[in-house]
Amino acid sequence: MTASPDLGAFQLASPDLLRSTFRRHAAGVAVITARGASGPVGFTATSLTSVSAEPPLVSFGIGTGASSWPAVAEREHIGIHILGEHQSDLAATFARSGADRFGAPTAWREGPNGVPVLDDVLAWLVCRIVGRVPAGDHRIVLAEVVLGDSAGAGRPLLYHQGRFNGLRD
């Protein structure tokens, strides 16, 4: 902890400062899927963001130690799903190490290009990966929208301070 007359107390960079800062931040919740070498893979992401309208591009982060990374590293297509408030169990399943993510009760179908598409989401997209940018032990994946549906029912699921939440209004 350091102090300056102008800024008050502050901390120098550390993984702890990053973590404590992003605990203050709230994020929407998505599940990213892909066809793996031996079946569907997927993970819960709070880093999904829209990047550019023309061409329509999105991005998300993934650790190179994640169980889904080999498929995301090799496949051309991925699925992106925006989860609703009613899907906190699904979000927890896709965030838990070693969980049977595509067993019952996960409802899904095989979509275009072999991409697993989850049921009952607010919106889903099939995207084509156009970049995997190294960033520490993670990669920022850039993907172009191929097709999708944004007409699912419900309100968005949120994540804040280690737990799921919803919108107030």
Added chain:
Amino acid sequence: MTASPDLGAFQLASPDLLRSTFRRHAAGVAVITARGASGPVGFTATSLTSVSAEPPLVSFGIGTGASSWPAVAEREHIGIHILGEHQSDLAATFARSGADRFGAPTAWREGPNGVPVLDDVLAWLVCRIVGRVPAGDHRIVLAEVVLGDSAGAGRPLLYHQGRFNGLRD
């Protein structure tokens, strides 16, 4: 609109599909600042995300047509601020084209490396830009945390379907 027996109705890629999908997504709200050629600049971002813990990296998107882009393109350091529910007016000011963003009532100080630091935020970081990745008409900016403070009071401001919101619980 197309339909398949398995997937139901879906749309082919378009800026409208991207827009309608991300209208279903909720996001935390940040303001990014930098020292510009003729004074402080800044903009409201809903794309801020934590990328890697070691080294501590964050990312956000910015359009190359944005008024803050020349400063973000040239400066080494930027400020990142996580806004609270009490700061929706500030968020609107930093999103409005042509607004006097650093005039009263915006409370700010000059921080390390000349970076403008906003008052009363939940958390702020001064970061060093380490990459600007082209993505359509936007850039994904990668930045490493230098220092900051995550001990501000309040709960996070959210953005969803074109308006500001808060957490339910």
